[in-house]
Amino acid sequence: MKPVFMRYTKNDIINFIVLLVLGFLVIPNVIKSDYWYTSILIPWLCLTIAALGQNIVMGYTGQLSLGAAGFMCAGAYACYNLMLRIQDMPFLGALILSGLIAAGLGIIFGLPSLRIRGIYLMVATLASQFFIVWVVDKFGWFKNYDLSGATTFQKIDINGIPFHSGYMMYLLVAAIVVVITILAINMARGSTGRNWMAVRDMDIAAESMGVTLLKTKLQAFAINAFLCGIAGALYTYTYLKTVEPFAAFNISLSFKIMFMAIIGGLGTISGAFIGAAFILLFPVVLNAVGNNLFHGMIDATIISSIEQIVFGGLIITLMIFEPLGFAKLWETIKSKFRPKSQTS
Amino acid sequence: MVDKRKFKIGEPILEVKNISLTFGGVKAITNISFNVLEHEIRAIIGPNGAGKSSMLNCINGIYKPQEGKVIFKGEELKSITPNIMAQKGISRTFQNLALFKRMSVLDNILVGRKLHTKSSFLEVALQLPRATREEKVNRAKSEEIVKFLEIENIKNTEVGKLPYGLQKKVELGRALATEAPILLLDEPMAGMNVEEKRDMCRFVLKINDELGATIVLIEHDMGVVMDISDRVVVLDYGKVIGDDIPDIVRADQKVIDAYLGVAHD
Ligand SMILES: Nc1ncnc2c1ncn2[C@@H]1O[C@H](COP(=O)(O)OP(=O)(O)OP(=O)(O)O)[C@@H](O)[C@H]1O
Ligand SMILES: [Mg+2]
Secondary structure (H helix, E strand, O other): OOEEEOOEEHHHHHHHHHHHHHHHHHHHHHOOOHHHHHHHHHHHHHHHHHHHHHHHHHHHOOOOOOOHHHHHHHHHHHHHHHHHHOOOOOHHHHHHHHHHHHHHHHHHHHHHHHOOOHHHHHHHHHHHHHHHHHHHHHOHHHHOOOOOOOEEOOOEEEOOEEEOOHHHHHHHHHHHHHHHHHHHHHHHHOHHHHHHHHHHHOHHHHHHOOOOHHHHHHHHHHHHHHHHHHHHHHHHHHHHOEEOHHHHOOHHHHHHHHHHHHHHOOOOOHHHHHHHHHHHHHHHHHHHHHHHHHOOOOOHHHHHHHHHHHHHHHHHHHHHHOOOHHHHHHHHHHHHHOOHHHOO | OHHHOOOOOOOEEEEEEEEEEEEOOEEEEEEEEEEEEOOOEEEEEOOOOOOHHHHHHHHOOOOOOOEEEEEEOOEEOOOOOHHHHHHHOEEEOOOOOOOOOOOEHHHHHHHOOHHHOOOOHHHHHOOOHHHHHHHHHHHHHHHHHHHHOOOHHHOOOEHHHOOHHHHHHHHHHHHHHOOOOEEEEEOOOOOOOHHHHHHHHHHHHHHHHHOOOEEEEEOOOHHHHHHHOOEEEEEEOOEEEEEEOHHHHHHOHHHHHHHHOOOOO
């Protein structure tokens, strides 16, 4: 398909407009309940950002990394301290700086990728998970010596406009997601993304074409950590609000984000959205179904084990039959319904 | 034929001197020296396991020979890595295909444009002028290569889904996209049928003739080698057993013996 504007095709632009209308016109007008904003849309969008980062490092660059929650923790507490300690610090400035701080950590914790790969790398990257959360928890300074051990994050005001309600915070997060998604698409489709994928598919050939493995891998780790840092800050400021580092940024969150990338579709941008929606919504739906259909006859623990079993099964099935995840599945389904002449 | 060439064969552009390479106890290459002249097609032949691919891997920095040196444009290279050699202007293809399997044909070729791409990831993310300008040029060059290799109909296909012969072509295209003055081609015609081989020969000759690329070619098909190469170096058991123009090499008894598998004395 021919690009019509910059490198975007007509389809891209239509998709983009449809999503913008949905996100900024339809949803704000249709959804009135705060519950939907604060408990579903906001965490979904926040975790989508993290899943995007995970997808860049794992799906595009092929580096198994498992420590998203560590970088989220770094981003959250960086933002908290910037807001706390610097007078008149604008929230968006603090947010970007937090991402950069997380990116710096991402480079450090990505260093093992230069020597090891696969499952060994995954284990090594777990260091970020444990180390960062431990440091934040251990040194009271990060939590401003709050005796409760928990941290209550500041309220967001930008240019005097309060972003306190679920609705307002949703708009803020959604706008940030739009910007990040565009940047991610530009990278993924441009020379940057090609370098990532070249390293993923055949590193020795990539090197022979002049791609620097060191730079490309660390760049992916840095971008991943940057996005996780932003995601972590938004996740705490707009969703959790009060946080205990060990409870909020545990390894299960890291796994969840990894599964979002896998289930949604490795090496796709839309997969991050789909995967995050699935992992977040599935337990909600399952609970609702369990309660409504069986009127509490099924124990909550059973429901949560069903959840685990279905996730496990899904991941294995997807890995075997559709390694590109739901995003690819969706493409395939769409192309089946499209008139023949338009495909390919 | 030779006198009609646009790019006259020149001075040695690449020399290997006394290269030895062992893997554990296995001697892959023993004390090999030869040179490659600018703008020539230089064939490396020899039976299986003779050390041909290892030789290319030493030149391009994938293997580190224990002894010997590589001289490029009269200068001895201190450190040799695939990346440095790419920057010096040496590109290559691989015997066992080393394509980016999950990327499209065009994207594979576009990766070959890496060293002509200066914009940083930030410029790409923000689509700043330099990034869009470079992307446009790179795409145009890649489309040209696709056209030259007559693979326009598959340019958007995922490379891993293509038959072997086409993948070989894509790999050549990727090497071409670098615009490197020296191309190392490791059995570019392996596994091809007669027609595909003829096409490939045509491309190699054209690349040499019209673009002036110096080509180091490993090939098993003697007919092809005799047809298109200017000079041939023959390896056997990791040693040079012949180095001359095709007609003389073909008549050499040692070479014939090596190919017929005559026992060494
Ligand atoms: N990475 C490696 N590790 C161990 N031994 C190797 C390695 N690469 C090559 N060899 C050995 O070095 C010798 C030369 O191999 P090489 O691949 O260079 O031969 P070749 O001339 O390219 O053969 P072919 O025509 O089969 O491609 C062989 O004995 C091979 O087993
Ligand atoms: Mg070989």
